[in-house]
Amino acid sequence: MLDTHQQNMNTVLHKSNTRGTAEHGWLQAKHTFSFASYFNPERMSFGVLRVLNDDVIAAGMGFGTHPHDNMEIITIPLEGDLEHKDSMNNTAVIKSGDIQVLSAGTGITHSEYNKNKDRPVKLLQIWVLPNKQNVSPRYDQISLNIEDRHNKFQQVLSPNSNDSGVWIHQEAWFSMINIDDCKSMKYRLKNREKNGVYLFVLKGKVKINNQLVEHRDGYGLWNTSEIEIVANSNAELLLMEVPMSNQ
Numbered sequence: 001m002l003d004t005h006q007q008n009m010n011t012v013l014h015k016s017n018t019r020g021t022a023e024h025g026w027l028q029a030k031h032t033f034s035f036a037s038y039f040n041p042e043r044m045s046f047g048v049l050r051v052l053n054d055d056v057i058a059a060g061m062g063f064g065t066h067p068h069d070n071m072e073i074i075t076i077p078l079e080g081d082l083e084h085k086d087s088m089n090n091t092a093v094i095k096s097g098d099i100q101v102l103s104a105g106t107g108i109t110h111s112e113y114n115k116n117k118d119r120p121v122k123l124l125q126i127w128v129l130p131n132k133q134n135v136s137p138r139y140d141q142i143s144l145n146i147e148d149r150h151n152k153f154q155q156v157l158s159p160n161s162n163d164s165g166v167w168i169h170q171e172a173w174f175s176m177i178n179i180d181d182c183k184s185m186k187y188r189l190k191n192r193e194k195n196g197v198y199l200f201v202l203k204g205k206v207k208i209n210n211q212l213v214e215h216r217d218g219y220g221l222w223n224t225s226e227i228e229i230v231a232n233s234n235a236e237l238l239l240m241e242v243p244m245s246n247q
Contacts, residue, residue: 009209009224010196012046016216019054026061030054032200032218046198046220047244048170051127054216056120057082062113068104072128072168074157075100075112076238078202080121086110090139098143099156101166105135124200124238129246130169140166149176151183153239171195173241179206179231188226189241196222197241204235 020031020038031038032052033045044050050071057063062083075082081095086102087109094100102110114121142165148154156165157174165174173190189195198220205214207230213219221227222244229237 010222011209011211012220013211013213014043014218014220016214019216026058028056030216045129046218046240047196047222047242048129048131048172048246049126049198049240049242050129051125052198052200052218053125055125056122057112057114058120059114060117063111065109065111067107067109068102069107070130070133071104072130072170073102073104074124074126074128074166074168074174075102076124076126076156078122078124080119080123081115082121082123083113083115084110084141086139088137088139092141094141097146098141099166100141101139101157101168103130103135103138103169105130105137108137126240128168128170128172128242131171131243131246132169135169142166144176146178149178151177151179151185153177153185153187171243175239175241176237177229177239178236179204179229179234181231181233181235184228184230186226186228187239189224191241191243192225194243194245195241196220196224196244197227197239199227199229200238200240202236202238204231204233206231206235206237 022029033043077094081093084092153175155175159171161167200218
């Protein structure tokens with residue numbers, strides 16, 4: 001029998017072809033939530049998950065130096081190499097299998113460029129509203145073992161500096177999984193009272209609590225304690241468990 005949380009579960013499905021689009025020549029971007037020139041009052045955020053951008057940057061091109069403040073910025077490269085420089089004197093290259101976090105806090109400037117001259121770089125850029133304002137800016141990146149996500153949830157982000165993955169100023173947990181066709185997995189929320197989970201399908205297609213979710217679709221669920229994922233093909237997923245409000 002379903003518990004009260006399961007009975008009152010809420011969901012939202014964002015199909016891939018309903019996302020906002022930006023075509024700048026050097027940049028092709030898909031926006032799940034309102035961003036830059038794409039504005040949809042019904043697509044402002046999922047709880048504190050404010051931005052989910054699916055970007056392709058042309059060879060040798062990138063974002064020039066620009067400012068941020070009071071935002072947790074997570075970058076997950078999918079293909080190619082992305083060079084980062086910031087006002088804290090960090091210079092780094094991140095690639096597929098890495099995850100980078102920038103706590104903008106009181107303010108920071110940075111630039112991001114495709115280090116490759118012969119191929120595009122593909123990445124996800126994710127913004128999460130912090131639970132603390134005006135913290136000291138902070139930068140971190142780690143390399144992950146992709147094998148650790150084969151048919152299991154690999155935690156890549158949490159609120160805790162001594163936990164797996166990078167950490168941010170928010171009660172959020174991100175996980176990645178590469179799941180085989182026909183395999184079934186259950187994800188139990190860390191904080192079912194406060195959080196929901198937003199799943200983004202990187203590859204393949206899955207059923208989430210019997211809802212079909214396909215390549216580059218996003219599916220959010222809240223007022224639930226766990227979700228069931230059944231792969232309809234070999235699939236790759238990013239799960240973002242976040243507070244549904246910042247109170």
